[in-house]
Amino acid sequence: MQAKLTIDLDAICKNWRALDALSGQTVETAAVIKADAYGLGADVVGPALKTAGVKTFFVAQAEEGVVLRQAIGAGPRIFNFSGLMAGDAAALAEYDVIPVLNSAEQIAAFTGGPCAVQFDTGMNRLGMEPADAARLRDEITALAPELILSHLACADEPAHKMNAAQLAEFVAMTASFPKIKKSLSATGGVLLGGDFHFDITRPGIGLYGGLPFENAAPVVQLDLPVIQTREVKTGETVGYGNSWTAQKPSKIATVSGGYADGILRSAASASLFADDIACPVIGRISMDLITVDVSGLETVPPMLSLLNSVQTVDVLAGHAGTIGYEILTGLGARYKRRYIGGS
């Protein structure tokens, strides 16, 4: 028996509509579906979002664009954030994936066709520096890119002064390109307000139920099957390194699931849930197994939940010392995936 990951496509589409409603009528809301739709399956999430009305998708690598195009068919645009790396050109052309050109080198290597251009407004990760953008103004204009975009470094912190600085830089850098559509904001930027929306927003994490979109509908539920239960006496230890010792007679369940399934080893302070009753993880999370204190349950159900509406991806991330994004993209290959809604 495998652990079961339930993915609510209706919730993803609802989150997209809710984020779309936060910007004006003239602003298009795209969908970021890189990293296999943040771990949830681009081949299923893509078609569901297309049906919901998404006309523009973003991926991180040419190979992801190919998979997405095969899933959604012709019609919607697919932009590839990493642009045009060596060996990408043929696949991009064949599968109608639009490169986001990030540097003078990528522009030089580009042989024509639809494209976008990324400007760096201070994150210093992807995109052209202001000096390059100014120097190549005529070449960029001649390319007639469908989009000029940039990315905010601190959008999850609305009060961070970097947001206004990047906004001002983006306005300044794009002033010489009045006819080209512009995009600055992912989920965090959508929530910063209309000044940040420009022509196209491109939410990612918010679609999948994660912060900073506090009003997001939860998208995933993860249920782990119980392999066996046992009684332990006071003083007995459980798990690797004897890292947990029973302080009183306890009932322990061993469930199938572990860090090989993307359940971070650092999340050992989390709980599993029987409905809304928390059963603390005890001892270390191991590769395929987790031990849980189920003393509080009258009967142990066949499965216990690691992700649900109480322990969301962000709550679990808090236990692991990371962010919800890493919980989602880590969701493993051994789960039996069930999609609900989406038709």
Next chain:
Amino acid sequence: MQAKLTIDLDAICKNWRALDALSGQTVETAAVIKADAYGLGADVVGPALKTAGVKTFFVAQAEEGVVLRQAIGAGPRIFNFSGLMAGDAAALAEYDVIPVLNSAEQIAAFTGGPCAVQFDTGMNRLGMEPADAARLRDEITALAPELILSHLACADEPAHKMNAAQLAEFVAMTASFPKIKKSLSATGGVLLGGDFHFDITRPGIGLYGGLPFENAAPVVQLDLPVIQTREVKTGETVGYGNSWTAQKPSKIATVSGGYADGILRSAASASLFADDIACPVIGRISMDLITVDVSGLETVPPMLSLLNSVQTVDVLAGHAGTIGYEILTGLGARYKRRYIGGS
């Protein structure tokens, strides 16, 4: 262009032979290949180990047993550690996967055929308690299991008193089953010496180049492609949350790879390597991208290495605050995987 994960099948087979050589001629050395061969691909690693001489494999779930049987064909035994969970029986029988019965409930549900039995000697994770094992002695004997096994909780710490305690408990619990073969040790136990070897050892992590097998040959190399490079001035920030600030003029490379590829976000103190020159990761590891200070390089190569013979899985694990096992099993799906050797 995708990141490239190179997996050395010859090194895996060499590690198996080296671990096999540590036990006596009459001891069989099996191979643990659960969690998709610790992330390296059971469908490729399995056949290579079969060719090297492995006659017994262990997996963690029935579904993994099915995949492995399809890959290796008939012949070698495959044991499933999680035993017999609801719905497993048909697949186990059809694909000749032998359940490791872990509890009185699993024994009661078992309808016959080859099996193994797991005893709990103190880890309190999987396996029958001493009282159950004693009570069910006749039933267990009648099942004629191919193996009685248990698992050490602290084998990575040779001086831990738990090792001797579990050894004594295993000897005591199995004394009533003189004709049944016995197995106590994974990699750590193999290294504890002959008292721990019994009839069959079952190394896992050591095959894949990880601690506690200090003499293991390295198995994996991971190379990430450079998307672009840029110069930053003193005081410029890089990445999410402005978490890195240039202390002097620096050259920064942005590479394709991130926590969506299993490169733990907590590993931000690691380096990438151009041959043996370390280029420190700067700023946060993001979903698909990592930024690196390449100021020390005269020319930036097309790819930089995250895992190599210098920064092994255990060294990278140290940066991430975890163990090499989690680095291996987290290796992501977006890598282009290349296998070398193994014929």
